[in-house]
Amino acid sequence: MGYDFPTLPDLLRRDLALVLVGINPGARSVARGHYFSSPSSRFWPAFSRSRLSAPIRRALGTDRLSPDVDARLLDFGIGFTDVVKRTTANASELTGRDFALWAPRLVERLRRYRPRVVAFHGLTAYRAFVAVAPGSWPVRPALGPQAERLGASRLFVIPNPSGANAHFRLEDLVAWYDTLAEFLASSGDR
Numbered sequence: 582m583g584y585d586f587p588t589l590p591d592l593l594r595r596d597l598a599l600v601l602v603g604i605n606p607g608a609r610s611v612a613r614g615h616y617f618s619s620p621s622s623r624f625w626p627a628f629s630r631s632r633l634s635a636p637i638r639r640a641l642g643t644d645r646l647s648p649d650v651d652a653r654l655l656d657f658g659i660g661f662t663d664v665v666k667r668t669t670a671n672a673s674e675l676t677g678r679d680f681a682l683w684a685p686r687l688v689e690r691l692r693r694y695r696p697r698v699v700a701f702h703g704l705t706a707y708r709a710f711v712a713v714a715p716g717s718w719p720v721r722p723a724l725g726p727q728a729e730r731l732g733a734s735r736l737f738v739i740p741n742p743s744g745a746n747a748h749f750r751l752e753d754l755v756a757w758y759d760t761l762a763e764f765l766a767s768s769g770d771r
Contacts, residue, residue: 584666587611591662592651593694598658599765600696602687604672604706604741605665605679615648616661617742623751624702624742630751631758633765662690664706672705672743684713691731698765699734703741724757726764735768737761 584590589606601616609619617624628634629646637657638644651661665675665683687710691699701707707722714731727736739757740749749757 586667588666588668589614589616589661589663591660591690592616592655593660593662593690593696594655595694597655597660597694597696599698599700599761600660600662600691600694602699602701602706602710603661603663604703604709605663605675606668607672608668608670610648611668613648616651618648619743621745622742623754627742627751627754628758630755631762633758633762660694660696662687664701664709671745675709680709681713684710688714688731691734695732696734698737698761698768699731700737700739700761702739703743703746704738705741707736707738725760735764737764 589611593600603616606616607619607622610616610622625647626645629638629644634646637650637654638646640657641650641653654660664687665679666686667675667679667683669675701710704722704724707727711722711729722738724738724740727738729736739761740746740754742754
């Protein structure tokens with residue numbers, strides 16, 4: 582789906598193993614044209630050190646992945662999208678109207694593409710999603726696997742890798758991506 586404003590394209594296709602969902606594209610990432618390409622994002626350093634990326638690193642012959650490989654991850658069963666597609670310099674600029682407009686569209690995209698696991702980067706992104714998602718959802722979600730599903734897709738919440746999220750160190754993020762890898766492996770049968 583194309584957008585008539587500057588944003589990152591959805592990197593999605595049918596039946597992916599994993600879709601990573603951010604809250605919205607940051608201005609720096611949009612300017613560079615790749616997910617998590619802000620210098621303050623810890624996604625690529627943490628992801629690169631995790632078991633989740635091990636087969637990708639082996640196949641690409643590198644120990645360190647960078648934003649320029651985001652679209653190539655589709656070939657490894659991993660896609661990217663956002664709750665809100667509107668670009669901002671900071672997620673705090675988003676409004677309730679943004680979430681009300683975009684979260685239902687995310688639900689539609691996820692239902693159309695049917696990933697095995699959907700992993701939200703941060704509780705803020707997940708809460709925005711559940712506020713408008715169909716059905717009964719928890720009032721106080723926590724990090725980790727969620728009891729709810731969206732169709733056949735299992736849901737998981739990992740910490741936001743933004744440098745502004747000082748609650749989690751790089752080592753913590755690596756551990757969460759390792760936990761996500763285990764969850765993904767256990768979700769093979771849908």
